[in-house]
Structures are given as structure tokens and as C-alpha cells.
Amino acid sequence: MLESERHQLILTTLSEQDYTSVRALCEQVDASEATVRRDLTQLEREGKIKRKRGGAEISASERTKQLLQRRNGGFLLGLGRNIPEKRQLAKRAVEMCEDGESIIINGGSSTYMMGEFLKDRNLSILTNSYYLALDLIENSDNQITLPGGEVYRKQGVVLSPFENDTIPFYHASKMFMGTPGIGNCGVMESDPLLIRAEHKLRKQAEKLIVLADSSKLGKRSNFIFEPLENIDVLITDSRAKESDIKLFERSGIEVVxxxxxVPNQ
Incomplete structure (x- = not known):
């Protein structure tokens, strides 16, 4: 077995349980203890695992990546960049929610990561993210509502062609969404079909909260979802340029x- 194949098999194995011993990994990859220990050293150096006495556990960001890789290769493409930053944005977004609150979460890689931090919460959640809904149904006690419609596998979202689905009957205090770019023109989107669905969701929420890591600031895409003045809160990371922060604050946006x-735990 090639080294790259062993590494992938080790990561897959670790993603399925909290901890795996070196002995068990040796059996899994059919390699010597010395070889597996070298593999673990390399994977730890890359930030993908954490060594523990007699074995190892996978990092939180790598666990999310492995989960999505198993579920949907196309959706993984959006997740593969800036995973640690996206995870911290998701954590902060969930901290803004109070138990018992009704919220809307739009599909996307950044918002999908909110699922990790929602598992011990008690909220009413409307989401068009098929993968987030599946994760929360399996691993939390949150009340989950999905709009009726067709599952678009590449984006991992449910899109409804009908005006009278479940969305108009749902009221939320906050809507959380990601974006391929946000700047002078506003919050961008890459697909007009997604924009139509997102506007339906936006009408049902009091506040719009955008999650965008610093690589998205100043970026443009094909379509404008909302102008800056319609955004209430932007959650971004500490690598954001001061000029970008000032631009958003001048538009009345609270920048978090x-x-x-912060290391992955």
C-alpha cells in the first residue's frame, strides 16, 4: 500500500471513532508499528491528527472534511479551503443563538460547520441544507424543518419551485448564510436559482448574518444577493484587512x- 493510501485509510478510520490505538491501525492498514508511527507523526505535523498515548485521534477540521468526502465529493470542493477559519466562524455564529430560538441556516460549507456546535443545543432550525439537516437529525435534539423541493446534490441544498411550501409559514429571529464574496457591491452569489431560494428564506428572518472568512472579503461573483445595507452582522476572521472592516462598518454592519x-480542539 502506498503511503498516500495508508494516510487516507488512517484518516478515514480515525474519523469514524474518537480514538484508535496504534495496534488497531496496524491491522487496518496492514503495516508494521514503526511504519504506522511514522505515518502518525507526518499526519500530526500536517495538523490532521493529534497523537495520544498508544494511538491517535483526528482533528476536528479533518473529521468534518472526511465526513463530507464520504457524503458528497462536489460539496467537499467548497469546504476544502480555509477549514480552520470556517470552523471558528461557525462556532461564533452558534454562540449568537439562544436555546428555544427559531433560526434559518442557508446551505453552504461555512454554515454546514455550524452543525458541530449545534448538537448540544435546543433550537428550531429551518435549513435548505440537506447535509446539515441529516447531520442534526441524527446527532441532536434540535427541531429541524426542511422546505419541500428537489435535492441539488452538487450544492447539497433543497430547492423548491413552488411559492407555497413550508417557508412562508416559518418565522425566525436570525438567518445565517455563507457567500463566495462580499464587498462594495454587496453579498454575492454564484447561481440565480440559489438567489431565488435564499430570498424566500431571507423574508422570514429578522436579521441576516453572513459568515465569510477573510479570503472572501472584496471578492466578486456572478450575482448580487443583497446590498451591504441589508446585512446586519458579518462574522469574519482576524486576518481581515482594516480597510474592508471599515467599509462594512460604514454600511451599518456589525463586524464580528x-x-x-485558535487551534482546533
Whole structure:
């Protein structure tokens, strides 16, 4: 077995349980203890695992990546960049929610990561993210509502062609969404079909909260979802340029910065 194949098999194995011993990994990859220990050293150096006495556990960001890789390769493409930053944005977004609150979560890689931090909460959640809904149904006691419609596998979202689905009957205090870019023109989106669905969701929420890591600031995409003045809160990371922060604050947006140097636990 090639080294790259062993590494992938080790990561897959670790993602399925909290801890795995070196002995068990040796059996799984059919390699010597010395070889597996070298593999673990390399994977730890890359930040993908954490060594523990007699074995190892996977890092939180790598666990999320492995989960999505198993579920949907296309959706993984959006997740593969800036995972630690996105995870911290998701954590901060969930901290803004109170138990018992009704919220809306739009599909996307950043918002999908909110699921990790929602598992011990008690909220009413409307989401068009098929993968987030599945994760929360399996692993939490939150009340989950999905709009009727067709599942678009590449984006991992449910889109409804009908005006009278469940969405108009749902009221939320907050809507959380990601974006391919946010700047002078506003919050961007890449697909007009997604924009139509997102506007339906936006009408049902009092506040719009955008999650965008610093690499998205100043970026443009094909379509404008909302102008800056319609955004209530932007959650981004501490690598954001001061000029970008001032631009958003001048538009009346509350900018929340998270520390992008926080290690994954």
C-alpha cells in the first residue's frame, strides 16, 4: 500500500471513532508499528491528527472534511479551503443563538460547520441544507424543518419551485448564510436559482448574518444577493484587512472578528 493510501485509510478510520490505538491501525492498514508511527507523526505535523498515548485521534477540521468526502465529493470542493477559519466562524455564529430560538441556516460549507456546535443545543432550525439537516437529525435534539423541493446534490441544498411550501409559514429571529464574496457591491452569489431560494428564506428572518472568512472579503461573483445595507452582522476572521472592516462598518454592519489562530480542539 502506498503511503498516500495508508494516510487516507488512517484518516478515514480515525474519523469514524474518537480514538484508535496504534495496534488497531496496524491491522487496518496492514503495516508494521514503526511504519504506522511514522505515518502518525507526518499526519500530526500536517495538523490532521493529534497523537495520544498508544494511538491517535483526528482533528476536528479533518473529521468534518472526511465526513463530507464520504457524503458528497462536489460539496467537499467548497469546504476544502480555509477549514480552520470556517470552523471558528461557525462556532461564533452558534454562540449568537439562544436555546428555544427559531433560526434559518442557508446551505453552504461555512454554515454546514455550524452543525458541530449545534448538537448540544435546543433550537428550531429551518435549513435548505440537506447535509446539515441529516447531520442534526441524527446527532441532536434540535427541531429541524426542511422546505419541500428537489435535492441539488452538487450544492447539497433543497430547492423548491413552488411559492407555497413550508417557508412562508416559518418565522425566525436570525438567518445565517455563507457567500463566495462580499464587498462594495454587496453579498454575492454564484447561481440565480440559489438567489431565488435564499430570498424566500431571507423574508422570514429578522436579521441576516453572513459568515465569510477573510479570503472572501472584496471578492466578486456572478450575482448580487443583497446590498451591504441589508446585512446586519458579518462574522469574519482576524486576518481581515482594516480597510474592508471599515467599509462594512460604514454600511451599518456589525463586524464580528474571530481569532483565526485558535487551534482546533
Amino acid at each position: 472578528l474571530v481569532d483565526c489562530n
